Amino acid sequence: MHPVTRSSARLGLRELAIADVEALLAIYGSPAATEHLSFEPRNREQVEQVVARSVTAATAMPRTEYALAVVETETAELIGSGRLALDPHQQHGATMGFALRPDVWGRGYGAETVRLLLDFGFNDLQLHRIWGARSPLNTASAKTMSAVGMVEEGTIREHVLKAGKWRDSVVHAILDREFYTCS
Template sequence: MHPVTRSSARLALRELAAADVDAVLAIYGSPAATEHLSFEPRDREQVEQIVARAVTTATATPRTEYALAVIEQTTAELIGFGRLALDPHQQRGATIGFALRPQVWGRGYGVETVRLLLAFGFDDLALHRIWGARSPLNEASAKTMSAVGMVEEGLIREHVLKAGKWRDSVVHAILEREFRPGS
């Protein structure tokens, strides 16, 4: 499925483009934005590679990864990054990830972004289960996933090595019937 486009009242998802490197760098290069992610802040060259990979995988057949720009509708500005990656170990399953520029935190954009990604996964990709993992210290992410109906399922111990230290991850998931009751 290419190109991906999906929108809500305030946000839109679209495919990443080579011209998005600076906007993605504002997220992935930010110590604040990556504090609870599974990696250290990225430099420009690393972000260029991430965006190039997203552009390439967007036209892969079969497509197994959807790395998408989150666009604020009123400004047409890229404010976030969302990702669905099909899970090779589960039929009709995927992992979800998202990150927003710190300047837009606290506006409800996280919930709106995750709802868009879930709707895309369940409606367009016919997925059965979508799950994501977060840092135990990332309370904003916990609230976001809870607000969209994702259920906290448990802890993956020492799941991520970051800054030379092992960190646990908390798993949240949602099933199609929970997102769209009656389906």
């Protein structure tokens, strides 16, 4: 499916474009935003590569990667990123990732972003199960995923190698029927 566009009360999802590098750098280059993510803060060149890969993946057939911009409707600014990647090990399953620019945290945008991604995944991609993996210390992510009905399922031991150290991930997931019940 391409191009993807969806909107909620205050936010929209759209395809990433090469012109988004600067705005994404404010997230992927931020030590605060990446503290609990699987990678160290990225530099401009790395963000350029991520965007270029995402733009290419957006038109792949079949498409398995949906790396999308989260845009604030009022300002038309890119304030976050959201991603669904079809899970090659599970039928009708996808992993989800999301990150927002630190200055917009605490306004309910995180939960609104995840709802948009779930709505897109279940309604448009007809997925059965969507899951996200967070750092055990990432309380904001835990609360955000719980707020939209994602259930904590357990721990994947030594899942992520970051700065030379392995860390566990905690899995949260939601099924299509659960999403429709709570939305």
